[in-house]
Amino acid sequence: MTKKSELGAVLATCRSTFVMAAVFSSVINLLMVVPSLYMMQVYDRVLHSHSEATLFMLTLITVGLLGTMSLLEVFRSRILVRIGGRLDQRLGERVLAAQFSGSLKRLDGNPEQGMRDFDTVRQFLTGSGIFAFFDAPWAPLFLAIIFLLHPLLGFFALAGGAVLLVLAFANNAVTKKPLASAGKVSSALSGAIDSSMRNAEVIEAMGMFQNFRRRWAVRQGDVLRLQAQAADRAGIVMGLTKFTRLLLQTAMLGGGAWLAIHEQISAGCIIAASVLMGRALAPVEQAIGVWKQFLGARVSYRRLNGLLQATERADSRSNPPRPEGSVSAENIRAIPPGRDMPSLSDLSFELPSGQVLGIIGPSGAGKSTLARLLVGAWRPNAGTIRFDGSDIQSWNAETRGTFVGYLPQDVELFDGTVAENISRFGSMDGEAIVAAAKKADVHDLILRLPQGYDTPIGRGGSALSGGQRQRIGLARAVFGNPAIVVLDEPNSNLDDAGEAALVHAVSQMKADGTTVIIISHRPSVLSATDQILLLEAGKIRLFGSRAEVLATVTRPVVTAGGRAGDQRSGSHAGPARQDGSPARDRQTAGHELTEQQAV
Numbered sequence: 017m018t019k020k021s022e023l024g025a026v027l028a029t030c031r032s033t034f035v036m037a038a039v040f041s042s043v044i045n046l047l048m049v050v051p052s053l054y055m056m057q058v059y060d061r062v063l064h065s066h067s068e069a070t071l072f073m074l075t076l077i078t079v080g081l082l083g084t085m086s087l088l089e090v091f092r093s094r095i096l097v098r099i100g101g102r103l104d105q106r107l108g109e110r111v112l113a114a115q116f117s118g119s120l121k122r123l124d125g126n127p128e129q130g131m132r133d134f135d136t137v138r139q140f141l142t143g144s145g146i147f148a149f150f151d152a153p154w155a156p157l158f159l160a161i162i163f164l165l166h167p168l169l170g171f172f173a174l175a176g177g178a179v180l181l182v183l184a185f186a187n188n189a190v191t192k193k194p195l196a197s198a199g200k201v202s203s204a205l206s207g208a209i210d211s212s213m214r215n216a217e218v219i220e221a222m223g224m225f226q227n228f229r230r231r232w233a234v235r236q237g238d239v240l241r242l243q244a245q246a247a248d249r250a251g252i253v254m255g256l257t258k259f260t261r262l263l264l265q266t267a268m269l270g271g272g273a274w275l276a277i278h279e280q281i282s283a284g285c286i287i288a289a290s291v292l293m294g295r296a297l298a299p300v301e302q303a304i305g306v307w308k309q310f311l312g313a314r315v316s317y318r319r320l321n322g323l324l325q326a327t328e329r330a331d332s333r334s335n336p337p338r339p340e341g342s343v344s345a346e347n348i349r350a351i352p353p354g355r356d357m358p359s360l361s362d363l364s365f366e367l368p369s370g371q372v373l374g375i376i377g378p379s380g381a382g383k384s385t386l387a388r389l390l391v392g393a394w395r396p397n398a399g400t401i402r403f404d405g406s407d408i409q410s411w412n413a414e415t416r417g418t419f420v421g422y423l424p425q426d427v428e429l430f431d432g433t434v435a436e437n438i439s440r441f442g443s444m445d446g447e448a449i450v451a452a453a454k455k456a457d458v459h460d461l462i463l464r465l466p467q468g469y470d471t472p473i474g475r476g477g478s479a480l481s482g483g484q485r486q487r488i489g490l491a492r493a494v495f496g497n498p499a500i501v502v503l504d505e506p507n508s509n510l511d512d513a514g515e516a517a518l519v520h521a522v523s524q525m526k527a528d529g530t531t532v533i534i535i536s537h538r539p540s541v542l543s544a545t546d547q548i549l550l551l552e553a554g555k556i557r558l559f560g561s562r563a564e565v566l567a568t569v570t571r572p573v574v575t576a577g578g579r580a581g582d583q584r585s586g587s588h589a590g591p592a593r594q595d596g597s598p599a600r601d602r603q604t605a606g607h608e609l610t611e612q613q614a615v
């Protein structure tokens with residue numbers, strides 16, 4: 017299976033079910049020919065024989081045939097439902113994974129759409145709309161039979177089909193624009209509602225609800241106006257379509273009667289031609305009804321194919337053995353999604369296994385960006401992050417997660433219990449969960465929660481305080497004794513006790529030989545580090561042992577004087593600069609570190 021045709025290949029595996037549905041369609045359509053011609057005979061015979069018994073018998077047989085056809089239609093629908101099941105089984109999880117990975121990479125074209133696109137394609141393939149495509153190939157047969165009955169009737173049916181087609185295109189043309197605009201406004205609106213629901217507390221606290229309501233009402237008004245415009249236009253075309261169909265049927269009966277009066281056809285032919293024309297035009301009518309659905313499904317199919325192509329399958333990596341924990345960054349350059357300027361450039365450093373590295377630097381220096389790169393959440397635009405010499409991308413995320421712990425700046429716990437969150441929603445190994453909680457020094461805190469480890473924490477961890485979330489997030493990061501742990505400002509919400517617990521946890525990890533990378537400005541936390549890396553404007557300003565870096569960073573109070581300006585150039589990555597430009601160093605880190613704070 018090539019990556020390019022992944023979706024097509026899965027659909028191909030559904031081919032047998034499609035074929036069965038098509039076979040049933042053929043039988044139904046063939047059966048349709050039989051009763052029509054049969055009814056022709058019935059009426060001719062009855063008209064000649066005047067026998068009520070014959071009429072009764074033949075009518076019964078015709079009803080039997082029509083009943084069989086309806087049963088086959090039921091089977092046809094059931095087959096399509098099976099296709100839906102197969103699609104789900106084969107593709108559903110893959111699409112979900114592609115959507116996740118596409119969102120992570122912030123792929124163009126809204127990867128969040130992935131599952132919705134999948135549903136659209138599936139609904140079309142398994143809905144009644146697809147019957148139009150099964151039935152359409154039979155329309156020429158019905159037309160041909162009408163032609164055989166009488167060429168005039170054949171031309172009439174053909175012209176009727178053409179008129180219906182024109183109406184279908186007209187319907188599409190007049191509704192396309194307002195519907196597209198309504199869709200755009202409506203999806204922006206639902207995004208805005210989502211965001212206001214997430215920030216409901218801010219809205220309440222600052223009395224912003226009425227403003228939001230007014231904004232919503234204006235945009236919703238636009239959606240309704242555009243939808244009404246499309247519906248009005250579609251209504252006119254639908255009305256015209258209905259009228260045309262009735263006109264065609266009546267005209268066919270009238271035309272048939274006229275031909276019968278002139279003895280060109282038998283009376284039974286009138287009935288047969290009318291039934292056959294109904295059947296020939298049915299797919300055209302059906303197609304009119306589902307045309308929009310078809311176009312939507314086609315757009316979704318293409319978008320989904322693009323998403324599947326852009327996101328590789330998770331199991332294609334080499335997955336080297338679990339690393340000891342040495343970390344290196346080589347010439348890293350990282351441009352955040354949607355930006356032109358790099359947040360990090362020319363960044364290289366090496367950290368031996370088991371060391372604790374502190375990363376400091378002013379706001380926007382690129383610390384969180386570096387953290388995301390180090391755990392593989394983002395990929396560098398150039399350069400490589402390695403664990404024990406292997407590119408971290410050579411592990412798939414699931415394997416990498418077994419030896420990497422990460423506590424992001426926004427902790428992000430998920431809906432579930434405390435235990436589920438700590439175990440990362442994996443196997444509920446009670447011992448490992450408690451061990452992680454103890455390592456993060458949060459065990460006692462958890463026991464004090466209403467249901468201990470089974471306490472549900474609500475969406476986003478809303479049932480917990482900021483500090484509690486952060487400490488449980490730390491337990492999640494150290495769950496399973498990872499070899500490398502990256503903590504992004506793990507103490508931003510912690511009180512003194514929490515911070516002491518954090519320092520204790522870091523010391524314990526260090527004792528266990530875990531490599532810890534910790535972004536923080538607090539001296540108490542930095543006291544646990546072996547090395548410190550000072551980032552400034554996306555570049556390494558200083559990198560070296562804690563004592564050296566902190567000495568350089570905090571020296572300026574004594575020496576700042578007139579040296580600030582002339583020392584500004586020449587900063588580059590490397591070990592702690594003994595010739596550092598103190599005033600500048602002071603400037604870069606001084607917002608966060610004072611000489612009193614520094615250890």
Ligand SMILES: Nc1ncnc2c1ncn2[C@@H]1O[C@H](COP(=O)(O)OP(=O)(O)OP(=O)(O)O)[C@@H](O)[C@H]1O
Nearest residue numbers: 352353354355359378379380381382383384385386
């Ligand atoms: N998801 C993102 N999308 C776009 N730009 C981003 C994103 N994340 C970070 N950036 C940009 O990258 C730069 C570095 O941001 P980063 O969050 O890494 O800084 P930081 O040093 O962690 O700052 P802080 O100490 O305030 O958390 C900033 O200019 C920021 O605007």
